[in-house]
Amino acid sequence: MSKRVGETSGARTQLSRERVLRGAVAVADRDGIGALTIRSLAQELGVKPMSVYYYVANKDEILDGIVDLVFGEIELPSPGGDWRSEIRRRAVSARAVLRRHPWAIALMESRTTPGPATLRHHDATLGTLRGAGFSVGMTAHAYALLDAYVYGFALQESSLPFAGPDTAAEVTESIAQQISAEDYPHLIEMATEHVLRPGYDWGDEFEFGLGLILDSLAASLPEA
Amino acid sequence: MSKRVGETSGARTQLSRERVLRGAVAVADRDGIGALTIRSLAQELGVKPMSVYYYVANKDEILDGIVDLVFGEIELPSPGGDWRSEIRRRAVSARAVLRRHPWAIALMESRTTPGPATLRHHDATLGTLRGAGFSVGMTAHAYALLDAYVYGFALQESSLPFAGPDTAAEVTESIAQQISAEDYPHLIEMATEHVLRPGYDWGDEFEFGLGLILDSLAASLPEA
């Protein structure tokens, strides 16, 4: 009864580790990481739950795998180019990727076995900084700072209940109505005089911090 | 048979929402957030599972509650003092708290209903920045940057498999042995020439980034 490999109705291609992981990303993107269960994943793939266990040992391996997939989506900086624009490009790309896959941020906390894409990513970034003339110690400083900022920003962004210009307004408003101006005057000020203004996009804050960090790092570099 | 309130052996005081939440924090600190189940929490409290549901509606409410408890542990900056030292103190305290309760970082991502301690914290920090002379817009920039850095650093710190001086060495070494110097030369360089050096404490990187950020923000402030 069941469809077999290479059979007439070409719908179901063969399963593979790759397809399992991509399916898991699709489920997590669509319904959140909480909705990613072996059963929901199997349904996404059009197979029965236990079939996915042929390609992965357990759910943890799936989680490790999709974190590495996400890392693979981040643009690599090339050690050859101008370090500032390369590092900026990487940061912007990382932020965009983590916005697409917000569940990945929290996952990175619990996973400890880095995959190949993750290692390649770190190596390329370190290489770009070293190539720019930063010492080993200064590279460690810079990398810790940059990544803390990028991940931290993504973390905040994902925990905000809005995304994109103007969408902040409605949500902030409904929250602002519930907190008293006496107890939290500065919160109210920030909301009414800034966030609730039309055209405000919280995501724009990213550029400010990134620019400030890159400027300061550049200033610490000996003149070329 | 069971011990009751005010009975002879004074061990079991009455349950309360407060005790439930503190118990949850204790379990999460000791065994990780993954080990926090209604059953494990009940055991911690010396009661049966369903008893905790008298004080909280569901597990989500517990999670919201303990995030707010953690926020309450962070030292509040006082708007009266020198803004730089106040903001620095808050950042250092926040980092310390998140190191004590690493599970809180990931939780903050999923929780969206801020508790009173959380609101008070944000309000005090905003107030300190405004009092220092930053405009509303600049305060938003500064706060986004500072918090991204603090949370991001804590996030990285928690995902590193080591904590404290020198402990980095063993772990890094075991990992470094598994990755080839040809494929990841800069990763190897960083490990051998920096992280593996005796006395190295990754946590020290925090001060560098924090100082850099505070310096840059101070530079943007009009002279007093």
Added chain:
DNA sequence: GACGCTACAGTACTAAGTACGAAAACGCCA
């Protein structure tokens, strides 16, 4: 054409969240 390998599926056990309702303890008053 028996054997074994690959790929998938069925059954069933366990852990965890929690709805529902019983029951124990307590306070209050007659």
Added chain:
DNA sequence: TGGCGTTTTCGTACTTAGTACTGTAGCGTC
């Protein structure tokens, strides 16, 4: 002191999810 409503705790049972163990269909090989 005994009855009664309220507060607090607990027992039972249903549901979802991870996964161990086992079965089986297709296919290649000698």
